[in-house]
Amino acid sequence: MEEWIVLFKMTRKKMLIFTAITLIGVSVLLGGCGSKQGNTQTGTSSGTTTQNTEKSGEKVIGVSLLTREHVFYNLIEKAIQEKAQGYKFKPIIMDASQDSNKQLAQVQDFITQKVDAIVLAPTASAGIAPAVDLAKKAGIPVFTIDIKAEGDVKSHVATDNYAGGKLAAKYAAEKVLNGKGKVAIITYSEVQSCVDREKGFKDALAEYPNIKVVDVENCSGSAEKAANLTQDILLKFPDLDLIFAVGDPFAVGAVSTIKAAGRNVKVIGFDGNPEAIQEIKNHGLWVADVVQHPDQIGGKVIDLIADYFNGKSVPPQVLIPPTIVDASNAK
Numbered sequence: 487m488e489e490w491i492v493l494f495k496m497t498r499k500k501m502l503i504f505t506a507i508t509l510i511g512v513s514v515l516l517g518g519c520g521s522k523q524g525n526t527q528t529g530t531s532s533g534t535t536t537q538n539t540e541k542s543g544e545k546v547i548g549v550s551l552l553t554r555e556h557v558f559y560n561l562i563e564k565a566i567q568e569k570a571q572g573y574k575f576k577p578i579i580m581d582a583s584q585d586s587n588k589q590l591a592q593v594q595d596f597i598t599q600k601v602d603a604i605v606l607a608p609t610a611s612a613g614i615a616p617a618v619d620l621a622k623k624a625g626i627p628v629f630t631i632d633i634k635a636e637g638d639v640k641s642h643v644a645t646d647n648y649a650g651g652k653l654a655a656k657y658a659a660e661k662v663l664n665g666k667g668k669v670a671i672i673t674y675s676e677v678q679s680c681v682d683r684e685k686g687f688k689d690a691l692a693e694y695p696n697i698k699v700v701d702v703e704n705c706s707g708s709a710e711k712a713a714n715l716t717q718d719i720l721l722k723f724p725d726l727d728l729i730f731a732v733g734d735p736f737a738v739g740a741v742s743t744i745k746a747a748g749r750n751v752k753v754i755g756f757d758g759n760p761e762a763i764q765e766i767k768n769h770g771l772w773v774a775d776v777v778q779h780p781d782q783i784g785g786k787v788i789d790l791i792a793d794y795f796n797g798k799s800v801p802p803q804v805l806i807p808p809t810i811v812d813a814s815n816a817k
Contacts (some may be wrong), residue, residue: 487756489499493739494512494664495610504754507817510765511794512709513577517736518521518763522577528614529661530593532642532714533605533752534770540702543572543573543679544574544575544794545573545575545576545602545790545791546577546578546599546602547566547570547575547576547577547578547582547599547601547602547604547782547788548577548578548593548594548596548599548603548604548605548606549563549566549577549578549579549604549605549606550580550581550589550593550594550596550606550607550608551563551579551580551581551582551605552584552604552607552608552609552632552633552787553581553582553583553584555582555583556735557759557760558632558757558778558780559607559632559780560778561743561781562631562632562651562687562780562781562784563579563782563784564726565780565782565783565784565788565789566605566780566784566785566787566813567579567787568785569785569788569789570788573788573791573792575788575791575792578591578599578601580592580713582607582609583607583669583791584707586609586610586613588609588612588618589608589609589614590616590617593606593617593620593621594617594620596621596626597620597621597624597626601626601631601753602605602626602795603626603627603628603674603791603794603795604621604626604627604628604629604634604805605628605629605630605631605633606618606628606629606630606631606788607630607633608630608633608634608635609630610676611633611634611636611677611678612636614636614637615635615636615637616637618635618636618637618638618639619638620635621764621812622637622638622685627636627734627784627791627794628640628712628789629638629641629642629643629791630642630644631643631644631783631784631787632642632645632647632679632783633677633678633679634679634751637803639805640790640794640800640802641787641790641794641800641802641803641805642802642803642804643783643786643787643790643803643804644679644695644759644783644804644805644806645681645778645779645783645806645808646665646677646806646808647680647683647688647808648682648683648685648686648806649683649685649686649805649808650683650686650756650776650808651682651683651687651688651690651732651756651776651804652687652689652808653686653779653808653810654660654683654686654687654730654754654756654774654776654810655686655687655688655689655690655691655730656690657691657750657754657774657810657812658691658697658728658730658774659691659693659694659806660752661773661774661812662727662752662774663694663727663728663771664696665694665696666696666724667697667698667727667728668696668697668698668700668725668726668727668728669698669699669700669726669727669728669729669730670699670700670701670702670703670719670723670726670728670729670730671684671687671688671699671702671703671705671730671731672701672704672705672712672715672729672730672731672732672736672737673702673704673705673730673732674704674705674706674707674732674733674740674741674755675704675706675738675760676704676706676707677707680732680733681704682750683732683756683764684702684732700723700726701719701722701723703715703718703719705736705739707733707739709736709739710739711739711745712731712735712736712737712738712739712740713739713742713788714739714743715745715770716729716739716740716743716744717743720743720744720747720749726749727749727751727752727755728751728753728754729744729751729752729753730753730754730756731753731754731755731756732756733755733756733757734755734756734757734759734762734775736755736758736760737753737754737755737757737762737772737775738761740753741753741765741770741771741772744773745751746772750771751771752771752772752773753771753772754772754773754774754775754776755772755774755775755776756775756776757775757776757777757778758775758776758777758779758811759775759777762775762811763816763817764810764812765774765815766812766813766816768815769813773812773813774810774812775811776808776809776810777808777809777810777811778806778808779808780811782806783806786804790804
């Protein structure tokens, strides 16, 4: 009898995971976590860029984004382009495709082109240090966005991720759980910004003794893995009340799995992507989202570069406050 029960659970688990992954695919096709634009670049080729700069006196900014497959970075790119026009800067924007070696090669290319400044959304905080060091030796200032980098960085611009985690916890405790319940976290331990979100969430929930964080799982940046982990969490905790996902793609995976399992577990995400806002407006399982402001991040880093060129001191870090969205203010 026990063998049949185990077999039933295993078979049911595989079916639910398959259904969840299928739903994630549909979600990505409909909007996903950003539109893939390929590895195109904004700007001109190496030799032409340098020659044009020498003739026109334009400042050239080399930008290496973590990825173009996430709407968050698409919006940062757009903001950089728009703000650069106001200063008459020429941005060369590249997609590192979450590949540290590729990002290092892009920085080396920027150095060869003799750009005036470099902006990085690092693929890894520690792994990008050699690239930052190369730029420093070449006399090129480095600015970072979203994810911190080790090394001599002039200024870092990002969301206040710790504060965002606290916002999510306060909303969960007071608007969803009414001060009591069981919560799980799907995190992304390899990226410091997501670690900060997790920490802020946990620290804020410590003020609510009747709310317990029963599980924390690392999806390593994969929506598919987030879906699988959610299935495991649901099996371990049949009385789970809420999941906090430190990024919207992971929340997509969690929601899809919960729906497939027929459970009523609420989800709070973090990013403010279009699919999150739509789910919230539908008054479903996805009840709220911590919203970042990538337009402000992209614009601010260009402002700081302009200040640096003009001889002004720039702060080592600028944190952009996030906001929270639910069905009452989703647009």
